[in-house]
Amino acid sequence: MRGMVAILIAFMKQRRMGLNDFIQKIANNSYACKHPEVQSILKISQPPEPELMNANPSPPPSPSQQINLGPSSNPHAKPSDFHFLKVIGKGSFGKVLLARHKAEEAFYAVKVLQKKAILKKKEEKHIMSERNVLLKNVKHPFLVGLHFSFQTADKLYFVLDYINGGELFYHLQRERCFLEPRARFYAAEIASALGYLHSLNIVYRDLKPENILLDSQGHIVLTDFGLCKENIEHNGTTSTFCGTPEYLAPEVLHKQPYDRTVDWWCLGAVLYEMLYGLPPFYSRNTAEMYDNILNKPLQLKPNITNSARHVLEGLLQKDRTKRLGAKDDFMEIKNHVFFSLINWDDLINKKITPPFNPNVSGPSDLRHFDPEFTEEPVPNSIGRSPDSILLTASVKEAAEAFLGFSYAPPVDSFL
Numbered sequence: 001m002r003g004m005v006a007i008l009i010a011f012m013k014q015r016r017m018g019l020n021d022f023i024q025k026i027a028n029n030s031y032a033c034k035h036p037e038v039q040s041i042l043k044i045s046q047p048p049e050p051e052l053m054n055a056n057p058s059p060p061p062s063p064s065q066q067i068n069l070g071p072s073s074n075p076h077a078k079p080s081d082f083h084f085l086k087v088i089g090k091g092s093f094g095k096v097l098l099a100r101h102k103a104e105e106a107f108y109a110v111k112v113l114q115k116k117a118i119l120k121k122k123e124e125k126h127i128m129s130e131r132n133v134l135l136k137n138v139k140h141p142f143l144v145g146l147h148f149s150f151q152t153a154d155k156l157y158f159v160l161d162y163i164n165g166g167e168l169f170y171h172l173q174r175e176r177c178f179l180e181p182r183a184r185f186y187a188a189e190i191a192s193a194l195g196y197l198h199s200l201n202i203v204y205r206d207l208k209p210e211n212i213l214l215d216s217q218g219h220i221v222l223t224d225f226g227l228c229k230e231n232i233e234h235n236g237t238t239s240t241f242c243g244t245p246e247y248l249a250p251e252v253l254h255k256q257p258y259d260r261t262v263d264w265w266c267l268g269a270v271l272y273e274m275l276y277g278l279p280p281f282y283s284r285n286t287a288e289m290y291d292n293i294l295n296k297p298l299q300l301k302p303n304i305t306n307s308a309r310h311v312l313e314g315l316l317q318k319d320r321t322k323r324l325g326a327k328d329d330f331m332e333i334k335n336h337v338f339f340s341l342i343n344w345d346d347l348i349n350k351k352i353t354p355p356f357n358p359n360v361s362g363p364s365d366l367r368h369f370d371p372e373f374t375e376e377p378v379p380n381s382i383g384r385s386p387d388s389i390l391l392t393a394s395v396k397e398a399a400e401a402f403l404g405f406s407y408a409p410p411v412d413s414f415l
Helices: 002-017 019-027 036-042 063-067 115-120 124-135 168-175 180-199 261-276 286-295 306-315 330-334 344-348 393-401
Strands: 082-090 094-101 107-114 146-151 155-160 212-214 220-222
Touching: 082 107, 094 155, 107 115, 115 155, 168 212, 168 261, 180 220, 180 261, 180 306, 180 330, 180 344, 261 306
Parallel strands: none
Antiparallel strands: 082 094, 094 107, 107 155, 146 155, 212 220
8 A cells, every 4th residue: 555655646746747847857867768768759869750741841930920820809908907816727837827807707717828938948839729729619518718818028818717626637636546437427528528629620639637627517628738739630640749658649659640549548548547546557667657558468457347448448559540539530439338328418518417526615615726736826927017117138029929819709709
């Protein structure tokens, strides 16, 4: 038991690190670097591959060319429109805050990102991709919605649905694993969201329990679209190395072209984790974990049903061409015997009562957020607009790079 606790603690710490920090840590670990698969991943002498296999390499466009999406649709929004109440999340480029709109009295989750940090790591494309995907999410119940976005000279602001039932990761930490009916319900709602993204030619690529929230009733809400890849047609592939280590599919580790089936591998990894408490090929030794993902056969303990065993074997098939979902995408998942108890029409209309209710009393109930975030003071700079401040050269560069970021939905979309 003590050994299992140590593994879980190490696992949680590693999960919080993020991919960039994680890879840097591997690079500095002489033992890990000797492993051939890790050497392949970290090889820096290899020229960069084109983002799409059928694309011709071309010189990178300037930041403003990459993300100039036209004039701002919401030039009047500003930080002072909000009361910023609590920090509820943190990432590489900024924070997520619970905020109340002063005029509307509505509560939102506002993602505040530092332009300077984004530009420094050359992540403009991922941020704008996230914004583009959010604009398309308005029609699906299990994807977080963007209300509007705006910017100041040094920051970007996403005004998002406020979801306070907690991360799936948070609940999994507390309960260690879920019973099969509960895991099936969550997997079905996640699959429905992924299937919708695929119908828009979007591959999600970063499915993990931290990116899966529960709303106040207990329904799934998928969030964080920074690693989504747009414009992947039905048989299209991409080859960018990204994702979260525990959930990387074999083809991503091999730096081979991959397609939307990468999301079904991740669904299998999350379903496995919900049923067993750890990802399928997890090891505290990173090189060993990568080797497990690539070479170790899937091992399933006998405490799950045959249909659960079969769906996991299908989703966690190392050969993506034989993976469940390779032929008919979401329809294959939908029609699998494991989901035979799910009425998909009722599911999409939220007519199925969730197996767990977070029991939140209202927007100010933060019991399901990590105290690591909520106890942190809200920075004064979050709600301050630097419009009156003389812009430095770096702030000017940042301002120009994110032309067209701001967005406000058309009036009739609220009707």
